[in-house]
Amino acid sequence: MRTPRSCGRRLVVLGLLLPATVALTAGTPAAARQAAPDPVWDRLAACESGGDWQADTGNGYYGGLQIWPPTWREAGGLRYADRPDHAGRRQQITVGEEILRRQGWNAWAWCAREIGVLE
Template sequence: MSDQSSYRHIVSTRASVRVAVAVARAAATLAALGAAVLLPAAVAPTASATDGGTAAGPLAAAPLAAAPPAVPRAVRVPQSARVPRTAPVRQAWPAEGVQPQRPLQPVREPVQEAVAFQAARAAAGSPTVWDRIAMCESSGNWHINTGNGYYGGLQFWQPTWEQFGGLAYARRADLAEPAEQIAVAEEVLKVQGWDAWPVCAKRQGLTGRNHIVHTVRSGETLSGIARSYATPGGWQQLYRLNKAVIGPDPDRLIPGTVLTVN
């Protein structure tokens, strides 16, 4: 072989090597990105039987890159196997734009019964002793507040109202119901007698501890009231004193009835 032919062979071989290296680098880059690359047969010749399985060319064939795993397709669930969706249940009340009412306050039945009973007696022309005292003290205005330091129909002095339990009903007597004022007045009566209303009680012929009265409340009995006031003769004497207002049945007490205790 001439020198010129040898030089051409060397140049051709070097060019082939450069091309093979460039292709190999490109294949490695693509393989890193997850693409499958197959080297051309002219650049990466197959192995021959004479060289024991090694590549005859300057660069062995590059292995095939692993294909990315297949993405599973979404499985459609048959309509019959689907779980039905439950629609939210809307409340029928309160309607939109309507504010629910506030819960009703508990009704004080004993007080209402007492007020109704006293109103019925007053309408019938037979006011109770407390109605007469109130008419004298405040012209019958149970919610009067003149600013003189005395309040309500029976003109309670504020310390007296507080001392005898009035705050359980209202912070002042004029803010309490008539039956509530009477309940406090009877607690005062047990301790001070009629002298707590010196002018108006005297006009009714009531002085000291004579003719102490008690207004029946819901659930009370004659025996319980007699024990409360230590009435001599017990409930029988209490019934004899008040048979005209109680009626023929001593076990039937109407709330609001005013009983004479002694």
């Protein structure tokens, strides 16, 4: 989604215990196919957008997960809204899970590392 240089507000989250299925498989291809629990998405959004699911900061990325509009379209987001920030939290997570399935946690590389789901 974003390169480290384009990250806006960052929340460094240290010492979090992740569910075993996420923590133990984060570096494997299977992890990209597993749905992540809601608390992981909330931590990712806290890092990406300060937890603002309607974020429109003018950087070209939108919503809580800071999704680029072409990626939103490719992952099926248009069934919910024209842009991520116009969709609800649950809808953004649903699209995020499709992005995760296609691209893995590298789609949110910097923040995924910060929250401990990507090595």
